Amino acid sequence: MVDPFVPRKQPRLLIAPSYGAAVKGRWHNTMDSPISFKDPAVAVHLSARERQDLDRHHHDGLARFWGAKPRFDRDIDQLTTGDLVLFTGQSRLRYIGTLGFKTRNERLASALWQDEPSWTNVYSITELQPIADVSYPQLAAFLHFSPQYSFQRTQLLTPEQTSWVIAGVGIDLGNAQAPRQAEQPGRRRRAGIAVGLDRAAVQDALDEWRDLGKQAFLQKYEANEAARYAIIDRDCEADAMAILLGARHRTGLPADGHWRGDLVNVAAPLRKLGFAVVNIASELEGPLGPQPSAYVTRAHEFLGPTDSLTLQSIRREQSFLRGALGIGTGRPGAQAECALCGRLLPEDLLVASHIKPRARCTESERIDIPNIAMPACLLGCDALYERGYITVDGDGTVRLGKTAEPHLLAQDQLIGRKLTIHNAARAEYFAWHHAQHA
Numbered sequence: 001m002v003d004p005f006v007p008r009k010q011p012r013l014l015i016a017p018s019y020g021a022a023v024k025g026r027w028h029n030t031m032d033s034p035i036s037f038k039d040p041a042v043a044v045h046l047s048a049r050e051r052q053d054l055d056r057h058h059h060d061g062l063a064r065f066w067g068a069k070p071r072f073d074r075d076i077d078q079l080t081t082g083d084l085v086l087f088t089g090q091s092r093l094r095y096i097g098t099l100g101f102k103t104r105n106e107r108l109a110s111a112l113w114q115d116e117p118s119w120t121n122v123y124s125i126t127e128l129q130p131i132a133d134v135s136y137p138q139l140a141a142f143l144h145f146s147p148q149y150s151f152q153r154t155q156l157l158t159p160e161q162t163s164w165v166i167a168g169v170g171i172d173l174g175n176a177q178a179p180r181q182a183e184q185p186g187r188r189r190r191a192g193i194a195v196g197l198d199r200a201a202v203q204d205a206l207d208e209w210r211d212l213g214k215q216a217f218l219q220k221y222e223a224n225e226a227a228r229y230a231i232i233d234r235d236c237e238a239d240a241m242a243i244l245l246g247a248r249h250r251t252g253l254p255a256d257g258h259w260r261g262d263l264v265n266v267a268a269p270l271r272k273l274g275f276a277v278v279n280i281a282s283e284l285e286g287p288l289g290p291q292p293s294a295y296v297t298r299a300h301e302f303l304g305p306t307d308s309l310t311l312q313s314i315r316r317e318q319s320f321l322r323g324a325l326g327i328g329t330g331r332p333g334a335q336a337e338c339a340l341c342g343r344l345l346p347e348d349l350l351v352a353s354h355i356k357p358r359a360r361c362t363e364s365e366r367i368d369i370p371n372i373a374m375p376a377c378l379l380g381c382d383a384l385y386e387r388g389y390i391t392v393d394g395d396g397t398v399r400l401g402k403t404a405e406p407h408l409l410a411q412d413q414l415i416g417r418k419l420t421i422h423n424a425a426r427a428e429y430f431a432w433h434h435a436q437h438a
């Protein structure tokens, strides 16, 4: 049988209160455990079409049901199979469910919830997973709402808000969106691995990592090798998830289960505690977060003279420079300007380009962040400057380099362009380049 339902790329998300005085009993009746829709008391209220629809989503004849009042009709109308429902109550997220069947049927609602005939919208849930450790203030933070916001009414989130919550809570869409898939308890990853840990707890775990070595530490705390984030701690890079897991064990916090290893749950809280965290899967994301000033004030901690010229330290320096130049947000779609051609381009088409070649820099020049570098695009500017086809004169104007054929770039708008990035702090670096290539 072919399922006619094709999931959309990005589901919508409905917030549904599930624990207030008025609805607690309803939850007990139709959500705590699935009920039989073949039971005549329910079946008599279903049209042939509704019955067919339910059968399609719930082969065993059992389903969990929830609903909403008529004043939420407009919200409910926008939902389709595969969309997500976040059930709130007791000041936290309780469950997440995937929407299966949906109808507007007052008689069905009255049969399901006899206590109070206020609901007319009825929907079924194909997967229901408990959510641990997400309080209302945390949910409010994901949504940029005030911390006091209480999620006590039915509410459809915008697509943008939905994506913030999916990223923040750590919802596994591959799983949540497949309506025919059997329930897989435990597969959903928990949010909040860093919640409850302070700087000292993380530092203790880092010290133990250094003492034990990587393999022994991973083994001791049953942690996996880092797929995304590593903490830079003086002379070593330690797998961030493993460190957080170790810190949870060491401080007696619950550590079992599968945890989310994303930006919101791992990198952002660690950076907030003052750690530098590199994304080993992305060359774009700066280790101190998106604020360029953080790199300037803390460069010496991570790029000091003890840093030998290893590949690791060069990669680290590049990510510091990116962050300091404002091209290290790591956000998909983030844009910034190429210092040479002035085009506004996606971050992944820009590099932190040394104004004076790195190999010719002294130690103090190397850590003169961000003045030693400029954002340059991969559409030509970076290579043209590095190879001396173009150079920049004392006024900050782009000139043809001496090795370039005059016709090579004669028509190009690059030549004669005055750079806004040229300033007193960068002048001597540009002058070095100019002396070589003019």
Ligand SMILES: [Zn+2]
Binding pocket: 338, 339, 340, 341, 342, 343, 376, 377, 378, 379, 380, 381, 382
């Ligand atoms: Zn450019």
